[in-house]
Amino acid sequence: MTQTMPAGATAAGPADRCSAPPPPHPRPDGQDHYTISEAVACTGLTAHTLRWYERIGLMPHVDRSHTGQRRYRNRDLDWLEFVNKLRLTGMPVADMVRYAELVREGESTYGERRELLESTRRDVLTRIAELHDTLAVLDRKIGFYAAGA
Amino acid sequence: MTQTMPAGATAAGPADRCSAPPPPHPRPDGQDHYTISEAVACTGLTAHTLRWYERIGLMPHVDRSHTGQRRYRNRDLDWLEFVNKLRLTGMPVADMVRYAELVREGESTYGERRELLESTRRDVLTRIAELHDTLAVLDRKIGFYAAGA
DNA sequence: TAAGACCTTCGAGTGCACTCCAGGCAAGCG
DNA sequence: CGCTTGCCTGGAGTGCACTCGAAGGTCTTA
Numbered sequence: 008m009t010q011t012m013p014a015g016a017t018a019a020g021p022a023d024r025c026s027a028p029p030p031p032h033p034r035p036d037g038q039d040h041y042t043i044s045e046a047v048a049c050t051g052l053t054a055h056t057l058r059w060y061e062r063i064g065l066m067p068h069v070d071r072s073h074t075g076q077r078r079y080r081n082r083d084l085d086w087l088e089f090v091n092k093l094r095l096t097g098m099p100v101a102d103m104v105r106y107a108e109l110v111r112e113g114e115s116t117y118g119e120r121r122e123l124l125e126s127t128r129r130d131v132l133t134r135i136a137e138l139h140d141t142l143a144v145l146d147r148k149i150g151f152y153a154a155g156a
Numbered sequence: 157m158t159q160t161m162p163a164g165a166t167a168a169g170p171a172d173r174c175s176a177p178p179p180p181h182p183r184p185d186g187q188d189h190y191t192i193s194e195a196v197a198c199t200g201l202t203a204h205t206l207r208w209y210e211r212i213g214l215m216p217h218v219d220r221s222h223t224g225q226r227r228y229r230n231r232d233l234d235w236l237e238f239v240n241k242l243r244l245t246g247m248p249v250a251d252m253v254r255y256a257e258l259v260r261e262g263e264s265t266y267g268e269r270r271e272l273l274e275s276t277r278r279d280v281l282t283r284i285a286e287l288h289d290t291l292a293v294l295d296r297k298i299g300f301y302a303a304g305a
Numbered sequence: 306t307a308a309g310a311c312c313t314t315c316g317a318g319t320g321c322a323c324t325c326c327a328g329g330c331a332a333g334c335g
Numbered sequence: 336c337g338c339t340t341g342c343c344t345g346g347a348g349t350g351c352a353c354t355c356g357a358a359g360g361t362c363t364t365a
Contacts, residue, residue: 043312054312055354062315074361076312092290095283100352121301128294131287134244138284141241145277152270192342203342204324211345223331225342249322 040070040078050087057087064104065090067111096131189219189227199236206236213253214239216260245280 043054050057057077060066067086070078093103106123109116192203199206206226209215216235219227242252255272258265 053354056352058314059353074312076361089293092293095286096290117301121298124294124298124301128291128298131291131294135284135287135291137244138280138287141245142277142280142284144238144241145273145280149270149273149277152266152273202324205322207343208323223342225331 039080041080041084043077043079046077046079046084046087049084050091052087052091060087060090063100065100065107067107093127096127096134098127098130188229190229190233192226192228195226195228195233195236198233199240201236201240209236209239212249214249214256216256242276245276246283247276247279 041049043057046052046057047054052060057066061069061077066083069083070080072078090103093106094100102123106120109120109123190198192206195201195206196203201209206215210218210226215232218232219229221227239252242255243249251272255269258269258272
């Protein structure tokens, strides 16, 4: 259970509410709470990382069971999915924490949140352009090696 | 001289062979050797990083002056430019070192080099797709904030 | 009721990619 | 000649994003 799991193997295991890939968002609302290991299966993050996100203020407060265990809800998983998206844009965790703070502060921060997202959007566009550039270079080199082989 | 410099300020300074952005590759072949600070101006890397790249085997041997100072040539700067491209694909430095080793080993490694570049190419395509995905999410959220503001 | 899986906390450790420092040499200049 | 600037080396330090360990509580199944 380190990183990869055969996501479509058995469809009724204890942590399989969320792991089948065919429907991209298979989180049912019937029982809107998941253990940390179910959240792990959903998000691809480790339990350590999920707890760490909470410690540093990147999670908007996760419910607990009567015995103190974390119970993730659909909105938490949605948030984590969004965080994952931000993560692969290269955004530093500190900036994501900042955004999470703005969310906690309520509607008065809509403007600032929008600015943050728009600046991120610009970064993403830049990054895409750079990658296209890189792609061109790679194709040239690959063509060279293909010709020389 | 930490990171940014007004690249188009004076066009005849001691390290300005390479810093004007308008032509993308303004490296003249007239005097095909540059000091480390000129290489810094060209590549955007720091001198520390350039020396470190050499230590770890990421550079294909840089010439020295009679007093032991590094003299970068155009092919070195081309290589660094390529490395920079690989870097922003997210390729680990260890993999780039591996590629550099293959280059040092000569033509017999063309096949392996091509494989490495093709696998990198696939990664880049994946990354671009992910970024487009992220862009869609950002646009949705930005639209929401724009409507709510 | 007992085993074993799973959860909790806090703090320390890891890996990567730089980044910096101390101490020293060499060249150009007033 | 001394001063400044630029470069050299090896090794230590930094920041980020996890990642792990230890010690212990809880839940489930036999």
